[in-house]
Amino acid sequence: MSKLQVDQIRSFNRTVTRRIGVLEDSYLRRGRPLGEARLLFEIGPEGAGLGALRSRLGLDSGYLSRMLRSLETHGLASVDKLDGDARSRFATLTEKGRAEHAAYDALSDDLANSILEPLSPAAQDRLVAAMAEVERLLTAAAVTIGEEDANSADAQQCMALYIEELATRFEEGFDTSKGNSVSGSEFIRPHGSFLIARLDGSPAGCGAVRMLDAATAEIKRMWVAPSARGLGVAGRMLHKLEEIARELGAQTVYLDTNRALREAQSLYKRDGYAEIKPYNDNPYADHWFAKRL
Amino acid sequence: MSKLQVDQIRSFNRTVTRRIGVLEDSYLRRGRPLGEARLLFEIGPEGAGLGALRSRLGLDSGYLSRMLRSLETHGLASVDKLDGDARSRFATLTEKGRAEHAAYDALSDDLANSILEPLSPAAQDRLVAAMAEVERLLTAAAVTIGEEDANSADAQQCMALYIEELATRFEEGFDTSKGNSVSGSEFIRPHGSFLIARLDGSPAGCGAVRMLDAATAEIKRMWVAPSARGLGVAGRMLHKLEEIARELGAQTVYLDTNRALREAQSLYKRDGYAEIKPYNDNPYADHWFAKRL
């Protein structure tokens, strides 16, 4: 992280927030307070629950309530009871509200066009490609990976999704009872550890280590949610797991994998793992790897 | 401008304003209203005139006055008479204010680091490169080119800078009286036209056309400010001038150039101009070009 890199990022922040921010402001107000405009946009044609709106926009409950009332009195939205829980309420746009939403949508398009329009087609392509790259990498940078309790609800959810994926991807299917599954307590220090990757708070992947003997660790349950793939999450996860293995006293790390998981195999090889003879009798394993730390 | 491009830009705007905006907010407030924080930052260690602050931050005179008073009462800044014009005043940071500024500066660096830190070195390089590209192209997109009065102060200023540049770049120097200079009135419709490129309001380049005869136009005075080079401004300028020439009835466009202006020559060639025999006796011209519209 050189001074030059940091300066480039700071300069980018200034330029982009200035150029885009100013445009957004002028394009997206439509004579309405920005808060209400955002709320209208966030409700969207499909409607949204109040709780979801509150958390997405980071609003105080009272503030949201008042803004919704304002949208209602302007005939733009209606708030009704949600079937199921009579406490929860659900906001929907009226006909007029949907028209406003469509207008905002069109303005957003205009805004994007106003950025592209002055550029030559080649420059347009370059801008769009660079934007995609920035977006992808900013998202990647927003992924956090931390040690968490292997028995937490989020951990269980990740594991369930992981198993579901194995079941669809393994040619032979996947039966939980047959895999040499390991209980959550094996992934708690000092026996092991469990990592969860999160993007904006929601789980986006997991990974676990446990000690096989005093000098050997095994990595298991490495999984990245489809929405977070291509961001280098698996690589970071693997490094963190190795670091923990080292802390726990391991000098060597083992892991096994199924032949269907090709991207996993190439990750392991890239990271310095070498294929070894089977070190277990996992019926779903086709390849076994080891790496000296 | 395909739907896909527009969608990518909208998605970029959302992601960047969310990720960067939220970070900036939390990093850069330091328990102070954002307006005051920005003002403090904008005054900077060197201080700044109130007029400059007003225009840079787009503030109402009364509002700025009050915010400065607030900074003063918190012991962060002081406002003194500027020597020269006793009406103008100049804001400076106190010791304490400079410390705050340094803290903001450090936080800005932290923010940038917090974005880079989770990424691998290779990804860091890609992010920084993509950010530079986005910034460059967004700046390019913000350049406007429009017809203006060739006798306006800004036009004269551009021309003066243009001539200054010729004087330093031509091996033989440049003497205004010898060049077949053309008065501003030649660049007024229906004889011709004058374009000024602007970035955030300030002139960043110019270009002119005039009719040599009923079917032939000549392009002159093409110049782009050093700060706006590499953004494709010259190309856009050239196209606009050709468009105007067409409107004025031209079927052919002529132009001449000095051998020292190599980037201009390559632009003309790229744009379809072919070298021709001298069509004038401009002592500074080494190459003459023509293009059929």
Add this chain to the structure above:
DNA sequence: CTCATTACCTGACTTTAGTCAGGTAATTTG
């Protein structure tokens, strides 16, 4: 069935941001 919790609402605030109509002193212009 009781009590705590949840999901939302209401009223009463405060702070921030921003505008507008004058005012004063210094300076420039004709």
Add this chain to the structure above:
DNA sequence: CAAATTACCTGACTAAAGTCAGGTAATGAG
């Protein structure tokens, strides 16, 4: 030198944004 202009200040506003301390009805836990 008078009149206009400039550079800033002051007071009196408004609107938007956000916070806080209670409420109420529905729901869930023991």
